[in-house]
Amino acid sequence: MAEICVLCLGDWLERDVSPYLPYASAERREHVARFRHASDKSRSLWAELFLRWRIAHAAGIAPSAVEIGHDERGKPVVWKGGAFSVSLSHSGGYVAIAVGHEAVGVDVEKARKAPLAVADRWFCPEEKESLRRVSEPERARVFFRFWTLKEAALKYTGEGLSRGLETVDCLALSEAARAGADGALAGRNFSLADGAIVGVVAHRKDLPESARLFTLTVARTGIYGDADFAESEALLPMETITI
Numbered sequence: 001m002a003e004i005c006v007l008c009l010g011d012w013l014e015r016d017v018s019p020y021l022p023y024a025s026a027e028r029r030e031h032v033a034r035f036r037h038a039s040d041k042s043r044s045l046w047a048e049l050f051l052r053w054r055i056a057h058a059a060g061i062a063p064s065a066v067e068i069g070h071d072e073r074g075k076p077v078v079w080k081g082g083a084f085s086v087s088l089s090h091s092g093g094y095v096a097i098a099v100g101h102e103a104v105g106v107d108v109e110k111a112r113k114a115p116l117a118v119a120d121r122w123f124c125p126e127e128k129e130s131l132r133r134v135s136e137p138e139r140a141r142v143f144f145r146f147w148t149l150k151e152a153a154l155k156y157t158g159e160g161l162s163r164g165l166e167t168v169d170c171l172a173l174s175e176a177a178r179a180g181a182d183g184a185l186a187g188r189n190f191s192l193a194d195g196a197i198v199g200v201v202a203h204r205k206d207l208p209e210s211a212r213l214f215t216l217t218v219a220r221t222g223i224y225g226d227a228d229f230a231e232s233e234a235l236l237p238m239e240t241i242t243i
Helices: 010-014 018-023 026-033 038-059 116-122 125-133 136-157 170-179
Strands: 003-008 067-070 076-080 085-091 094-100 104-109 185-191 197-203 211-218 227-235
Touching: 003 038, 003 197, 003 227, 010 038, 010 211, 018 038, 026 038, 038 067, 038 085, 038 094, 076 085, 085 136, 094 104, 094 197, 104 136, 116 125, 116 136, 125 136, 125 170, 136 170, 136 185, 136 197, 170 185
Parallel strands: 003 211, 085 104
Antiparallel strands: 003 094, 067 076, 085 094, 104 197, 185 197, 211 227
16 A cells, blocks of 8 residues: 655745755756755755655665666656655645555645636546536635646656646546545545645555655754654545535
8 A cells, every 4th residue: 555645844945955965866956956946945855855765664774775766757766775656746835755566646736726727628527517516715625636636647657748637537536536446546635734735546455545744853863964754643535526
């Protein structure tokens, strides 16, 4: 079963990341250097370091021994540290990662106004109907439940946007999580305190019943210098999406 972990960056989002760059791969350091804003640098760096830490925990090795690369389609691949399928996403003040032995996809999106023109272009007819049926205050929440499941599904396959978001049936994924066969592709959403949404897609037998929420903390002896991770709570899945 996949493990889904969400990191809340809090005030670390605007901190100087330079003390923690030596713990990242050369590729990631180059990537971080391209960003101008502290928040972009922080999301990019901690996405790799958080993922590296969880793989190390699962494999029983040091984070420094884990090597993460990308395949020809850009999907994260563990080169050294174990036979894991991984996925990562970051948005706003959050990083979401998925680690498992079978394929899995994860996406997180910060709470904001729903771009309904995007729904008109990329959503299935049944999904559009679901949006029309909910009240205006609830519309953004439903939109990003669909959006995160679509993104997670494309990360699950590794196809990316080349497949087309409109080909992903979020209602079917949600129903499969509730009552599908173990081999069915299924999806779940998790809600964060400020309204941000996480979407996870995997085979139903690999789909977790909960996600784990972590915060970044300062410790005398941390995982990365003075930085450490503290688990705060379990996140339960949102209800099944219906029309």
